[in-house]
Amino acid sequence: MHLLILGSLLLFGAPSAASELFPSYPSIEPNVLFWIEAYSNYSTADGIIHDSNNLNIIYGVIExxxxxxxxxxKVNRKRIRNAKKKYKRILNKLAKNPATQDAEARSIAGLFWPNAGPADFRKATYNIRCQIGQRDRFVKGLIRSGAYIDKIKEIFRSEGLPEDLAYLPHVESSFNPKAYSKFGAAGIWQFTRSTGRRFMTIGYAMDERxxxxxxxxxxxxxxxxxxxKLGNWPMAITAYNHGVTGMLRAKRAKGSYEEIFKHYRKRRFKFASRNFxxxxxxxREVAxxxxxxxxxxxxxKPLDTREVLLEGYTTITDLSRHFQVGVDTIQELNPALRPPVLKNQKYVPKGYALRLPADAVDEKQVASAEMLEGLYxxxxKPSRFYRVKRGDTVxxxxQMHGLKVSELxxxxxxDSRATIYINQNLRLPLPGEKLERVETTPQITPQLASASQAQPKEVAVLPPEHKESPFEGKTKVSDLPVTPAVVVGNLEVEHRLTEHGRQIGVIRVELEExxxxxxxxxxxxxxAIRRLNGFPYGKMLRIHQKxxxxxDNVSREQFEQARIEFHQELQEDFFGAYKIESVQIYRVKRGDSIWTLCNDVFNLPLWLVKKYNPDVDFYNLRQAQKLAIPMVEKRGEAPDESTEL
Structure with missing residues (x-):
């Protein structure tokens, strides 16, 4: 416990300017010390079994x-599940008889307050959680951060903000620029697409996140x-995880951060937000x-680089040749450039500040501007797509588009049989494009996708029912009629019309739009779109709604291209970070809606669940209905917390 005592002395000693900006209240001291231990003392080979509400209560550490x-x-899930069952059994024993003389039970009872009673132990059975240690990841994050931390602090100072905020990526991503969550948060700051596009360019060619x-x-x-908006850093930092609207709601309900931490209980204000x-x-303390x-x-160490502002569109191959810098180096220094640019499917965007080794730019400085003009x-570069129709073959x-079958x-x-699906959006390669296969997820025995789609209805929510395990069994991946990496859907403008002299298109809403x-x-x-459709503010779109x-500003073809590229990017990013390990069967229960299932039970994006259940009407789930749910595994480093599935 030496680290806990040391951390306590450091965090809660004499006040400083930094501590006034980022106060550490007595109520959160156990949580801060818990995370210091998780970051500095326990590695990813350690599972800390603890109470999720009271981080003073640590039942044990498993290997x-x-x-x-x-x-x-698979092994770790089983070990965590067995550990949780063990402590749940002991807590239930204490709930039945708090005075039991069983040695294990007395040891666990000693972790609680002196007057803990049956209700306290019974409640604790629902709060057993496993936190995987982070020491090795934190060290890797520290090493990576050396290349950026000074510049990031400078960025925060330039905005008049405390420079210590630069340590927040240790929480979000361990300073891993390649970090990507199941719900599409990307980069060291884990920006979602919706929040990120308020401040950055996010598209098929470039993702500044x-x-x-x-x-x-x-x-x-x-x-x-x-x-x-919130007036203090504890709330402002928590809002980075929970959202500023949610924190404004919490502030109105409880007033101060301490009161929110101690007493605010809402369905979306869960463990992650409360501990953020x-x-x-x-x-910050450990870093x-x-x-x-x-x-x-x-x-x-920070790399010595220079930026070259591109005044036109150009290929990464031309830039590599001009500056005599390898494409791999350009990719490393410019992580915002997405694979389509690296494969010459897209040009490096106009206006992009290209980061290059300093010596490469300095040598070309005099003639660079004039010579680059010839590359612009x-x-x-446009993207071409074709939506598969019934009866089509590769x-x-x-032949229709002047391509070789192998190119397509x-x-x-x-797959090896060149299987395609109705409504699949095939990308048509352009001349000179670098073509290579990309590993996404195991190919699955194909079947024809349904050509018809159920029309959306109001979401059905059944009365609640409780069961310990959400899944009842597995099914073979090869038995499912789906290939996850395929972009399927009607992404075209269905028809055009003229209203008051304006060109209007009609589309149907697809998932994630x-x-x-x-x-x-x-x-x-x-x-402008709301007014055109008579939509009141706050109205939610429904799948397949017209x-x-x-x-006025773009052509039908330009809109369709941007739309297809959005869905292509979404899936490329996801399957670049995750793979499908297996598929399990879930039976719909009372109280289920597809939205709560995806967020609270499956922890998966809706579009992925839909791929494995193409003929299910998500707006009208029936009790006992079977859903096929993919079990997703992260490529490379595993997630921070293991949960039972």
């Missing part, structure tokens, strides 16, 4: 297989807005004093 070891996920410095500028703006500020304080916790570390194109589609197969990662997306792709404000869109 886990390292996440990189083959089969570790992936760039540590560009995303840090966005994070500084977001945190500054949070602080201006405490995690920040712990990460600022890493020598005390880890000894001497050699941190990555006026417009972005050979016919290739590689460009779309088709919002009015904000349509506004971005059309170059119009969101209110929506009219103005075609």
């Amino acid at each position: 886990l297989w390292p996440p990189e070891k083959h089969g570790s996920r 992936r760039d540590p410095l560009l995303s840090s500028k966005a994070a500084a703006k977001l945190l500054k807005q949070n602080y201006e 500020y405490a995690e920040f304080l712990a990460a 600022k004093n890493y020598g005390r916790y880890f000894g001497l570390l050699q941190l990555d 194109r006026l417009h972005q 050979g016919e589609i290739a 197969i590689i460009a779309n990662n088709l 919002t009015l904000g997306h349509y506004a971005d792709w059309l170059g119009v404000p969101t209110w 929506v009219k869109i103005p075609l």
